[in-house]
Amino acid sequence: MENQSCVKIINEWDIVAARQLGRNVAKDLGFGTVDQARITTAISELARNIYLYAGQGQVCIEKIYDGGKAGLQILAADSGPGISDLRQVMEDGYSTSGGLGAGLPGVKRLMDEFVIDSEPGKGTDIKATKWLR
Amino acid sequence: MHRNQELHTFLVEKAKNLTEEWYKSLDKSDPKGVYSSSIPEEIQKLKQQNYDFHLHLCKVFVQEEKQFSQEFEEWINQIAKDEQHLNTPVQYILREFFHVQEQYLCYIDEFASIHKGKYSHEKVQLWQRIIIRAFKEVILRFVQENQIYSEKKLLAQQEIIMELSSPVITINKGAALLPLVGDIDTTRAKFILEHSLNECSNKGINHLYIDLSGVVMIDTMVAHQIFQLISALKMIGVQTTLSGLRPEVAQTTVQLGLSFEEVVIRSDLAAALSANEIDSVK
Ligand SMILES: Nc1ncnc2c1ncn2[C@@H]1O[C@H](COP(=O)(O)OP(=O)(O)OP(=O)(O)O)[C@@H](O)[C@H]1O
Ligand SMILES: [Mg+2]
Numbered sequence: 147m148e149n150q151s152c153v154k155i156i157n158e159w160d161i162v163a164a165r166q167l168g169r170n171v172a173k174d175l176g177f178g179t180v181d182q183a184r185i186t187t188a189i190s191e192l193a194r195n196i197y198l199y200a201g202q203g204q205v206c207i208e209k210i211y212d213g214g215k216a217g218l219q220i221l222a223a224d225s226g227p228g229i230s231d232l233r234q235v236m237e238d239g240y241s242t243s244g245g246l247g248a249g250l251p252g253v254k255r256l257m258d259e260f261v262i263d264s265e266p267g268k269g270t271d272i273k274a275t276k277w278l279r
Numbered sequence: 280m281h282r283n284q285e286l287h288t289f290l291v292e293k294a295k296n297l298t299e300e301w302y303k304s305l306d307k308s309d310p311k312g313v314y315s316s317s318i319p320e321e322i323q324k325l326k327q328q329n330y331d332f333h334l335h336l337c338k339v340f341v342q343e344e345k346q347f348s349q350e351f352e353e354w355i356n357q358i359a360k361d362e363q364h365l366n367t368p369v370q371y372i373l374r375e376f377f378h379v380q381e382q383y384l385c386y387i388d389e390f391a392s393i394h395k396g397k398y399s400h401e402k403v404q405l406w407q408r409i410i411i412r413a414f415k416e417v418i419l420r421f422v423q424e425n426q427i428y429s430e431k432k433l434l435a436q437q438e439i440i441m442e443l444s445s446p447v448i449t450i451n452k453g454a455a456l457l458p459l460v461g462d463i464d465t466t467r468a469k470f471i472l473e474h475s476l477n478e479c480s481n482k483g484i485n486h487l488y489i490d491l492s493g494v495v496m497i498d499t500m501v502a503h504q505i506f507q508l509i510s511a512l513k514m515i516g517v518q519t520t521l522s523g524l525r526p527e528v529a530q531t532t533v534q535l536g537l538s539f540e541e542v543v544i545r546s547d548l549a550a551a552l553s554a555n556e557i558d559s560v561k
Contacts, residue, residue, distance in 0.1 A: 158464050165462075165496065183496060183527035187535065190498040238536050248499045252535035 152206040153193075155224075161193040164205040171207045172218055175278055184256040185218060185276055191249040192222035192272055198243060200226020200270065210275070217277040220257075225269035232262060281409045287340040289390050290383075294333040297382055298326050304378075312367030314375065321363060328358060332379070339413045340406070351417060359424030365432060369425060373418065380414045445471045447478035447487070454555070455484045456548070460493030468504035475508065479517050486555060487512060490548050492523030502537045509542060519543065522551040 151171070153164040168189040172182045189205060196203040203224025210219045229235050236254065241247035254260040257274040264270040290297075302325070309315040313325055335351050342350070358364050364372065384407055391403045444467070448456045457475055479487055489505070491497075497505075509519045522545045524532075532539070545551035 158466070162462050162464065180527040180530050183525075183531045184534070186496050187498050187531045190496065190500075191535075194498070194500060246499045246503050246537065248502075248536045252499065252537075255534045255536070256531060 149210070150206055150208040152204050154202070154204045155193050155196045156202045158197060161190060161197060164193045164207075165190050168207050168218075168220065171209065175209060175216055175218055177218070177276070177278060181276060185220070188253045188256045188274055189220055191253050192220060192274070195249055196222060196224045196226070200224035203269075215277055217258075217275050220272075220274045222272040222274075223269070228266040228268050228270055229262075229264040230266045232264060236262075281340065281405050283340050283406075285394075286387075286390055286406065287337050290337040290340070290386060291334065293386055294330055294337070297333050297379070297386070298330045301329060301379060301382060302326055305375075309371055312371050313363040314367070314371060316363065325363070328361075329379070336383070336413060336417075339409055347413075348416070352420075355417065355420050355424055359421055360428045365425070365428060369422065372421070372425075376414060376418050376421075380410065383410045441467060441470045442474065445474055447475050447482065447484070449482055449484070450488075450552075453484060454486045454488070455479065455482065456488045456490060458490045458493060462496075463494065463501045463504070465500065465504075468501065472504060472508050472511065476511055476515065479512060480515055484517055486518045486520070488520050488522060488548065488551050490523045491521060491528070492525065492547070494528065495525070497528050497532050499535060499537070502532060502535070506542075520545060520551045520555065522546065522548045
């Protein structure tokens with residue numbers, strides 16, 4: 147599993163660690179500075195959401211290849227409370243914590259692909275991908 | 280009954296010896312810490328601390344348990360917050376506790392052989408168990424105190440780093456600069472908010488320039504904290520100008536949907552400062 151590395155999110159320091167891991171993998175794949183910033187920011191959002199709403203979970207960064215193209219995939223997984231209304235959390239400005247509510251919709255715009263899978267009481271899995279052009 | 284005046288007297292008389300022997304047999308090659316110090320004052324202090332320890336410990340054979348513990352407390356606290364001991368790895372300190380414990384066990388043997396026939400084997404064994412128990416208690420309490428002081432020290436150091444990493448620098452009458460650098464987490468963001476509010480009001484600042492050229496990533500949390508800082512500053516009459524947003528950071532914040540519309544932004548610090556000069560001339 148050399149193409150995948152994970153960071154367990156347990157305390158706030160781990161958010162920084164996940165971010166750094168993502169930046170390194172992005173650099174390694176040859177992403178430019180803007181995409182590096184997009185990827186790091188997306189990881190930061192997902193990791194912080196895990197820390198804030200699920201207590202703990204993990205963020206994995208994977209190098210993926212599809213045909214001729216390479217990309218970076220972020221997998222954020224937790225076994226927290228889950229999300230009951232997926233449409234609502236994807237709206238700009240919706241927050242249950244007094245935040246800006248820009249995290250999830252922002253990640254969707256920052257990345258090329260975004261899939262969210264959540265079940266109340268079971269947890270949340272988010273997969274976000276950026277392709278190298 | 281384990282109490283014995285004769286044994287106590289014997290040990291007190293040996294206390295100076297115990298200290299000298301102990302110091303002589305110390306392995307002084309520790310890479311750091313109090314035991315390998317070559318500064319005469321520090322060595323003298325260390326010996327005195329060791330000697331005081333003996334005076335306390337011997338009392339286990341004459342004092343009530345409660346009083347014994349109470350009187351020991353002061354010694355334990357002193358060693359735990361002693362700068363030299365705080366700079367000594369705890370495994371070395373534990374090693375020396377056990378080293379001294381060994382000395383005591385030997386001296387009890389010596390006491391028993393001087394008074395051959397007077398004290399039963401059981402009695403001697405009981406004394407040795409008492410010594411081991413007393414050491415256990417002292418060591419546990421020492422480690423606990425040491426931990427508390429080390430944590431306090433660490434917190435104080437973190438506080439210093441925090442302060443150094445969010446300096447509010449006065450540039451001219453009423454204007455100051457806050458250069459932000461590196462990763463900002465919630466703890467740091469909260470500190471920056473409080474610290475710069477205080478500094479601005481203490482220094483009579485009415486315009487704060489926040490330079491972000493050293494910030495490599497702004498996520499929603501950091502943005503939220505910056506917005507809060509700006510509105511809190513506004514409430515105490517301080518106007519804010521942001522500058523130095525890196526191009527890649529600017530792009531991601533736009534995609535995150537963050538609006539900096541109500542914030543004054545300049546491309547770099549020089550532009551921010553000269554823009555204000557023009558404003559004040561008008
Ligand atoms: N992993 C998760 N588990 C459970 N609920 C979540 C999770 N992630 C997000 N949510 C819910 O979705 C809402 C929207 O998340 P989003 O990241 O978009 O905004 P926010 O975290 O509230 O604020 P911001 O990210 O702008 O600081 C959250 O307020 C929270 O209720
Ligand atoms: Mg969020």
